Amino acid sequence: MKFIDLRSDTVTTPTPKMREAMFSAEVGDDVYGDDPTVRELEELAAQRIGKEAALFVPSGTMGNQLALMTHTQRGDEVILGEDCHIFKYEVGAPAVLSGVQLRGLKTNGGMMDLEEVKAAIRPNDIHMPRTSLICLENAYSSGEVVPLHYLEKIREIAESHGLKIHLDGARIFNAAIYLGVDAREIARYADSVMFCLSKGLSAPVGSILAGSREFVEKARKYRKLLGGGMRQAGILAAAGMVALKEMVDRLCEDHENALYLAQKLINLGFEVDLKKVQINMVWARAKSHLNIEDLPEKLLAEGIKINPPINGLFRFVTHKDVTKGDIDKFVEILAKTMQVGEQV
Numbered sequence: 001m002k003f004i005d006l007r008s009d010t011v012t013t014p015t016p017k018m019r020e021a022m023f024s025a026e027v028g029d030d031v032y033g034d035d036p037t038v039r040e041l042e043e044l045a046a047q048r049i050g051k052e053a054a055l056f057v058p059s060g061t062m063g064n065q066l067a068l069m070t071h072t073q074r075g076d077e078v079i080l081g082e083d084c085h086i087f088k089y090e091v092g093a094p095a096v097l098s099g100v101q102l103r104g105l106k107t108n109g110g111m112m113d114l115e116e117v118k119a120a121i122r123p124n125d126i127h128m129p130r131t132s133l134i135c136l137e138n139a140y141s142s143g144e145v146v147p148l149h150y151l152e153k154i155r156e157i158a159e160s161h162g163l164k165i166h167l168d169g170a171r172i173f174n175a176a177i178y179l180g181v182d183a184r185e186i187a188r189y190a191d192s193v194m195f196c197l198s199k200g201l202s203a204p205v206g207s208i209l210a211g212s213r214e215f216v217e218k219a220r221k222y223r224k225l226l227g228g229g230m231r232q233a234g235i236l237a238a239a240g241m242v243a244l245k246e247m248v249d250r251l252c253e254d255h256e257n258a259l260y261l262a263q264k265l266i267n268l269g270f271e272v273d274l275k276k277v278q279i280n281m282v283w284a285r286a287k288s289h290l291n292i293e294d295l296p297e298k299l300l301a302e303g304i305k306i307n308p309p310i311n312g313l314f315r316f317v318t319h320k321d322v323t324k325g326d327i328d329k330f331v332e333i334l335a336k337t338m339q340v341g342e343q344v
């Protein structure tokens with residue numbers, strides 16, 4: 001059965017081109033530095049994101065955690081948004097792996113207040129942790145995109161206090177499309193950047209961590225420490241190459257489909273803040289007259305996968321395996337399931 005899966009863009013399956021590239025990939029032992037396809041991907045990725053070097057990693061989480069391990073020392077403090085992925089969804093890894101303390105600040109539109117960031121930087125005091133890193137996220141987990149002028153301000157603050165910046169750019173290409181700039185224009189404000197090949201770009205596995213040559217070589221050693229040294233990984237890197245070369249420009253279709261879905265949900269009686277539909281994510285709250293009891297289970301029986309709502313808020317994610325026709329079908333079944341007519 002083919003499902004319409006709106007849970008996340010991580011569910012995207014590799015394209016036929018990716019499978020062909022994987023089939024015929026030239027490989028070697030990448031721990032020896034012998035895999036030509038991994039090397040090619042790392043070079044292409046570095047160039048595509050405007051950094052000296054890049055490292056192919058099994059997951060975005062590992063990429064982020066390697067950045068923390070590489071930029072910080074035990075006992076340091078890291079400033080970041082309290083609802084960002086590193087803070088909320090990486091299993092407390094910063095404490096376990098890097099031995100750092102996180103200082104989570106409130107965010108608005110994916111942005112921490114600049115004055116609060118400045119105030120959070122620790123003075124040089126024998127009692128206090130050393131602040132060494134600021135983590136940003138763009139696009140933010142909320143689906144909102146952080147503007148370049150904000151990144152510039154954070155960069156100024158970081159530089160004037162000798163701090164590094166790591167950017168969690170899991171969806172940096174979505175952010176770049178929304179801003180109408182090249183992804184390098186976002187990445188340039190950060191010392192290191194992670195982005196995912198396995199989300200909207202549809203590769204089966206893998207993320208990239210990029211930065212200076214020195215940074216990447218240190219991170220490579222930590223990747224081995226974590227057990228992330230992969231052998232004939234060119235099989236996976238081959239799909240990553242296709243992702244970078246062919247799947248970036250089409251992300252705008254996912255953004256258009258998200259807006260299309262958002263409008264249909266509004267017609268159905270959901271509350272959606274259209275200003276916040278900036279990439280491929282729609283957050284929707286059902287008005288009280290809608291019957292959303294057991295909605296994920298009911299839709300599953302109709303071949304549709306959605307996540308349960310969090311505090312009454314549903315998140316729907318569009319991606320290359322969801323067509324406009326799928327959205328029409330989803331909305332039709334949704335209306336039937338909730339027993340409402342679509343008001344046009």
Ligand SMILES: *Cc1c(COP(=O)(O)O)cnc(C)c1O
Nearest residue numbers: 059060061062085137141168170
């Ligand atoms: C998905 C995601 C990650 C982590 O990626 P995994 O490959 O799932 O570990 C990190 N940051 C953000 C913002 C993400 O959306």
